[in-house]
Amino acid sequence: MPEELTRVVLDESQIPTHWYNLLVDFPEPLPPHLHPGTKEPVGPDDLAPLFPVGLIAQEVSDERFIEIPERVREIYKTWRPSPLVRARNLEKVLGTPARIYYKYEGSSPVGSHKPNTAVAQAYYNHLDGVKKVTTETGAGQWGSSLAMACAMFDMTCEVWQVAASYESKPYRRMMIETYGSTIHSSPSELTESGRQMREQFPGTTGSLGMAVSEAVEAAATDPEARYALGSVLNHVMLHQTVIGEEVLKQLAIFGETQADVVFGCAGGGSNLAGLTFPLLRENLDGNTTSRLVAVEPEACPSLTKGTYEYDHGDVAGLTPLMKMYTLGRDFVPDPIHAGGLRYHAMSPMVSHAVHLGLMEALAIGQDEAFEAGVIFARAEGLIPAPESTHAIAGAVREAKRLAETGEEKSILIGLSGNGVLDLPAYADHLAGQGN
Amino acid sequence: MPEELTRVVLDESQIPTHWYNLLVDFPEPLPPHLHPGTKEPVGPDDLAPLFPVGLIAQEVSDERFIEIPERVREIYKTWRPSPLVRARNLEKVLGTPARIYYKYEGSSPVGSHKPNTAVAQAYYNHLDGVKKVTTETGAGQWGSSLAMACAMFDMTCEVWQVAASYESKPYRRMMIETYGSTIHSSPSELTESGRQMREQFPGTTGSLGMAVSEAVEAAATDPEARYALGSVLNHVMLHQTVIGEEVLKQLAIFGETQADVVFGCAGGGSNLAGLTFPLLRENLDGNTTSRLVAVEPEACPSLTKGTYEYDHGDVAGLTPLMKMYTLGRDFVPDPIHAGGLRYHAMSPMVSHAVHLGLMEALAIGQDEAFEAGVIFARAEGLIPAPESTHAIAGAVREAKRLAETGEEKSILIGLSGNGVLDLPAYADHLAGQGN
Numbered sequence: 001m002p003e004e005l006t007r008v009v010l011d012e013s014q015i016p017t018h019w020y021n022l023l024v025d026f027p028e029p030l031p032p033h034l035h036p037g038t039k040e041p042v043g044p045d046d047l048a049p050l051f052p053v054g055l056i057a058q059e060v061s062d063e064r065f066i067e068i069p070e071r072v073r074e075i076y077k078t079w080r081p082s083p084l085v086r087a088r089n090l091e092k093v094l095g096t097p098a099r100i101y102y103k104y105e106g107s108s109p110v111g112s113h114k115p116n117t118a119v120a121q122a123y124y125n126h127l128d129g130v131k132k133v134t135t136e137t138g139a140g141q142w143g144s145s146l147a148m149a150c151a152m153f154d155m156t157c158e159v160w161q162v163a164a165s166y167e168s169k170p171y172r173r174m175m176i177e178t179y180g181s182t183i184h185s186s187p188s189e190l191t192e193s194g195r196q197m198r199e200q201f202p203g204t205t206g207s208l209g210m211a212v213s214e215a216v217e218a219a220a221t222d223p224e225a226r227y228a229l230g231s232v233l234n235h236v237m238l239h240q241t242v243i244g245e246e247v248l249k250q251l252a253i254f255g256e257t258q259a260d261v262v263f264g265c266a267g268g269g270s271n272l273a274g275l276t277f278p279l280l281r282e283n284l285d286g287n288t289t290s291r292l293v294a295v296e297p298e299a300c301p302s303l304t305k306g307t308y309e310y311d312h313g314d315v316a317g318l319t320p321l322m323k324m325y326t327l328g329r330d331f332v333p334d335p336i337h338a339g340g341l342r343y344h345a346m347s348p349m350v351s352h353a354v355h356l357g358l359m360e361a362l363a364i365g366q367d368e369a370f371e372a373g374v375i376f377a378r379a380e381g382l383i384p385a386p387e388s389t390h391a392i393a394g395a396v397r398e399a400k401r402l403a404e405t406g407e408e409k410s411i412l413i414g415l416s417g418n419g420v421l422d423l424p425a426y427a428d429h430l431a432g433q434g435n
Numbered sequence: 436m437p438e439e440l441t442r443v444v445l446d447e448s449q450i451p452t453h454w455y456n457l458l459v460d461f462p463e464p465l466p467p468h469l470h471p472g473t474k475e476p477v478g479p480d481d482l483a484p485l486f487p488v489g490l491i492a493q494e495v496s497d498e499r500f501i502e503i504p505e506r507v508r509e510i511y512k513t514w515r516p517s518p519l520v521r522a523r524n525l526e527k528v529l530g531t532p533a534r535i536y537y538k539y540e541g542s543s544p545v546g547s548h549k550p551n552t553a554v555a556q557a558y559y560n561h562l563d564g565v566k567k568v569t570t571e572t573g574a575g576q577w578g579s580s581l582a583m584a585c586a587m588f589d590m591t592c593e594v595w596q597v598a599a600s601y602e603s604k605p606y607r608r609m610m611i612e613t614y615g616s617t618i619h620s621s622p623s624e625l626t627e628s629g630r631q632m633r634e635q636f637p638g639t640t641g642s643l644g645m646a647v648s649e650a651v652e653a654a655a656t657d658p659e660a661r662y663a664l665g666s667v668l669n670h671v672m673l674h675q676t677v678i679g680e681e682v683l684k685q686l687a688i689f690g691e692t693q694a695d696v697v698f699g700c701a702g703g704g705s706n707l708a709g710l711t712f713p714l715l716r717e718n719l720d721g722n723t724t725s726r727l728v729a730v731e732p733e734a735c736p737s738l739t740k741g742t743y744e745y746d747h748g749d750v751a752g753l754t755p756l757m758k759m760y761t762l763g764r765d766f767v768p769d770p771i772h773a774g775g776l777r778y779h780a781m782s783p784m785v786s787h788a789v790h791l792g793l794m795e796a797l798a799i800g801q802d803e804a805f806e807a808g809v810i811f812a813r814a815e816g817l818i819p820a821p822e823s824t825h826a827i828a829g830a831v832r833e834a835k836r837l838a839e840t841g842e843e844k845s846i847l848i849g850l851s852g853n854g855v856l857d858l859p860a861y862a863d864h865l866a867g868q869g870n
Contacts, residue, residue, distance in 0.1 A: 005447065006447060006509060006512035006513065007447050007512050007513060007514075008447070009444045009446075009447075011444075012440065012441060012442050012443070012444075074441060074523070075524075075816075077441040077442050078441065078442060078520055078524075078815060078816055078817075079442075079816070085513055088509070089510075089513075089587060107542045108816075109815075109816035109817045109818065109853075110816075111855065115816070148816050151812070151813040151814075151816075152524060152813075152814070152816065170858075170859075170862075171855070171856075171858045171859075174858035174859060174861055174862040175818065175855075175858055177861075177862065177865060178809060178812055178818055178858065178861045178862075178865065179812060179813060180813055374613060377586075377613055377614060378586040378587075378614060378615055379586075379587070380513060380544075381510075381513055381514070381543075381544035381545075381550070381583050381586075381587065382513075382544045383544065383610065383613055418544075420546065420606070420610075420855050420856060421606075421855060421856075423605075423606045423609035423610055423613065424605075424606075424609060426609060426612075426613045427605075427609040427612065427613075430612060430613065
């Protein structure tokens with residue numbers, strides 16, 4: 001009796017065998033990334049000093065489905081397929097006729113969706129014989145995921161973490177070290193750009209843009225090392241599509257022909273892309289009519305308030321120019337708790353989908369997001385990551401609307417991670433309510 | 436092809452329908468709990484001020500299988516069945532012919548096995564119309580589990596947390612408050628016993644025994660409230676047997692006729708009991724010959740160095756006398772990181788099983804445990820709770836032994852929780868190694 005199901009976890013044989021490449025199905029082609037110097041489309045040679053060949057090929061692939069290497073699938077199996085859960089308690093609390101589902105990526109070892117691409121990126125670097133990967137991290141979700149993946153391939157990872165987070169959020173740093181990788185507070189004395197920034201901005205607490213510059217420089221100046229990015233780029237979106245592919249199978253087991261409305265949080269865009277791109281394919285193929293909603297924080301509203309134009313992915317302008325919704329690479333968002341959503345721009349692929357009207361965007365304020373997170377935690381037990389609470393808040397709005405109209409629609413939430421290491425943010429929220 | 440499986444997660448329809456009650460199958464009956472005053476066996480009336488009728492009945496039940504209430508199973512479904520994973524990467528790292536499996540309870544909302552009994556206890560209190568439950572907690576795993584369960588039944592929980600942990604480990608406290616419950620540092624000014632202890636031991640940082648006294652007093656003096664305990668008692672062991680019941684089904688899917696050697700960590704005993712009691716039933720029924728090993732810390736070796744005698748469950752001597760392996764109720768273990776294993780005694784049922792020779796016991800030091808934890812984290816991705824690293828260390832010893840003898844045995848590890856909120860303990864361990 002499908003209507004009595006609460007949680008569907010697929011058999012491991014049903015882990016997707018292929019990633020889905022939306023690039024092929026866009027009604028209009030994605031504008032190419034441009035070389036920061038020549039302003040010409042970047043080619044494989046431009047990217048070779050930074051990325052392994054496997055990932056460079058995926059960045060511009062014209063294959064619709066790309067096979068997931070056996071070794072990557074083997075590692076996925078230690079936590080995938082991830083569960084799709086019917087939020088029955090939440091439905092009751094909200095008094096809604098809607099059927100609410102959440103796809104939970106927080107049961108990965110580090111507690112979020114990030115390992116889906118970290119494992120793939122470590123694998124392709126490993127194939128090229130790379131022994132060291134550099135990256136930046138803000139709050140630390142991405143850095144810890146890459147450190148985990150590197151440990152599995154007998155590689156190490158060198159992480160530059162924004163100084164403010166390095167000091168105030170030591171748990172992710174300890175996680176990275178437990179996996180055997182190294183981590184530095186950024187800006188550091190270890191790179192030319194780090195030293196420059198320390199001189200230029202004495203006492204700075206760092207920024208993601210500065211950390212990118214350090215990690216890129218470290219990889220570019222070390223022939224043994226490569227650089228890795230946890231979001232924004234096409235190949236990262238690609239790797240995350242295992243989320244949505246699983247959802248399609250799981251919804252069918254629940255007896256749903258589609259998710260009528262889908263809410264995913266969007267910072268760089270990878271969680272949202274992973275969840276929605278396979279569903280968007282079904283829309284484009286005429287099989288479904290799912291509304292796909294990117295939820296971003298009001299404090300960093302690239303999709304709802306930004307402009308769609310070529311911009312750099314980092315503050316210093318070292319990365320290629322990418323066509324995307326951006327608030328300007330100098331934009332510094334308020335220090336909200338959802339650190340994973342504090343990015344000045346949005347993945348080119350997600351931006352393109354919104355620009356073409358294939359996807360909607362919605363901005364939600366921090367208070368409303370945490371309020372939804374607390375309702376969710378008390379109803380379902382899971383404490384969502386601050387990023388994910390934005391998707392939940394979108395779903396709560398819709399569920400309440402449906403309670404008024406009486407429509408029995410299905411709502412899907414992308415629960416990108418758990419908030420166990422973000423509990424101080426919840427404490428702040430609860431204290432603020434008491435005022 | 437069963438030999439290629441990595442992770443088996445049962446369909447939710449295969450969540451056990453019944454808890455297994457080992458009391459019925461002990462070759463010799465379990466010595467009864469005794470009233471602390473009369474030294475006569477305690478009866479239901481003695482326990483009624485503290486526990487709901489459903490749990491009192493389970494404490495001395497003579498039913499072999501006790502049906503899990505539908506509402507409890509519904510909530511279990513939000514995270515159960517939990518995965519059984521073949522630790523293929525760990526096997527490679529250890530170079531062992533052994534097949535190593537781990538049953539992972541860390542994917543519950545709070546990250547450990549504790550919610551298995553917290554949800555059941557909240558349910559039976561809810562049935563009796565109870566609106567408030569009191570309890571003590573050390574590091575906070577149990578307190579946060581009960582707070583989560585209470586939120587789901589529209590109840591609240593009042594938690595007394597050992598002062599040292601309350602100050603030094605704020606995350607669990609924040610978790611409890613996020614679930615809408617209240618938490619106090621113990622000893623507090625809120626109870627008679629708390630005030631006495633503050634007077635008697637000025638500046639004390641508290642102890643679990645003191646916190647028990649406060650929580651028991653608060654329940655005993657409030658007709659609206661009941662008390663809940665997260666381990667030790669028979670009904671708690673009972674609720675945890677969902678772990679082992681699932682394991683039996685999962686091992687069969689892997690093509691294993693039995694787990695040859697099983698390692699579980701043991702503090703109060705509930706995780707170990709939950710994992711092993713159903714396997715012990717199969718041993719007693721002559722179906723299997725699994726070696727069942729309780730792993731305890733060298734710093735708190737109740738099973739390996741304690742005596743088997745009647746003792747109180749708390750320092751103040753307010754609880755019934757229970758026949759168990761004990762280091763004496765005044766025993767204060769070193770402040771090791773595995774807070775969940777710092778209990779002066781051992782569950783009467785686990786003690787009885789060890790006393791009858793149905794189970795073995797092994798003590799492992801903290802360094803060896805963390806070393807195994809780091810090996811596991813780097814191989815499998817998951818960072819185990821410090822408690823669980825003891826079980827892993829036992830398994831690593833056995834796997835290395837089998838590497839020498841060449842025996843292809845199967846090893847099962849009870850991975851009772853993840854160590855995400857225990858990362859400072861890993862940091863201490865890694866720093867210590869650097870010395």
